[in-house]
Amino acid sequence: MKIDLRGKNILLGVTGSISAYKACEVARLFIKSGASVQVVMTPSAERFVSSLTFEALTRNQVLTENSESWATKLNHIDIGKSADLFVIAPTTANTINKLSKGIADNILLQTALAFNKPLLIAPSANTNMIENHYTVGSLKMLTVNEVTIISPQSKLLACGDEGNGGLAEPLEIFYQTAKQLLISDFWRDRKVVVTGGGTREKIDDVRYLSNFSSGKMANSLATALYLKGADVCLITTANHPNIPNEIYTIDVEDAEEMMEYTIDSIRVAKKGKMSRATMNSSQP
Incomplete structure (x- = not known):
């Protein structure tokens, strides 16, 4: 089934998880459906995947700590103004807890704090980190503040542990993001x-x-x-x-x-x- 997202603008956030490479597939699915994609990366994310990879996939310059410019719209205030939604995939436990507290100490968190449209996050972390009561509380706080949580998988994790915390499949992230873009008031929750x-x-x-x-x-x-x-x-x-x-x-x-x-x-x-x-x- 082909899903048409032509005319939609998606802001994709990437944080410093081992599953950051899967964000490339998420971006590819958005591009394949006709959407325009811009990417913002934390410094930790750049340790796993280079910004050049996302620029090649999206044909748009990536917003990082080093590329931010106030002479153009490539900054944490302006980049979100043209976006229809912001999806952060993967989202580390560190980012989850900071988002719920309104902390903005890196370029991605600053962008999220300035963003006033639908926000989706796809958690990815070690089982103990994702199920820690601080993280669980942060996820609950984000949920009641209308942030969509794309549930992680239970699987064998990169660290060798087996349990909850694996990033949702790129296709599932794509589906839940597309739903936010295509949702109809008539069909909502029917x-x-x-x-x-x-x-x-x-x-x-x-x-x-x-x-x-x-x-x-x-x-x-x-x-x-x-x-x-x-x-x-x-x-x-x-x-x-x-x-x-x-x-x-x-x-x-x-x-x-x-x-x-x-x-x-x-x-x-x-x-x-x-x-x-x-x-x-x-x-x-």
């Missing part, structure tokens, strides 16, 4: 049920009746609705490896099972739109 794939009706232990339905149309429809802001439940018999992680999926096999889950999901969906209160909203 519950939607999508079914797809060919059911398999068992004849005996070896044979079954089915059809050639791949489920790709359902996957694309579910993804499109997700990008518009809907709370999507996908009931399918098919594989769904490249859809957003936030889409709730139910894997079924036969028509009876699909019908049962569809009836239950529609009953839940009829309860209407979800709502989430924040510190900046008037909702109770």
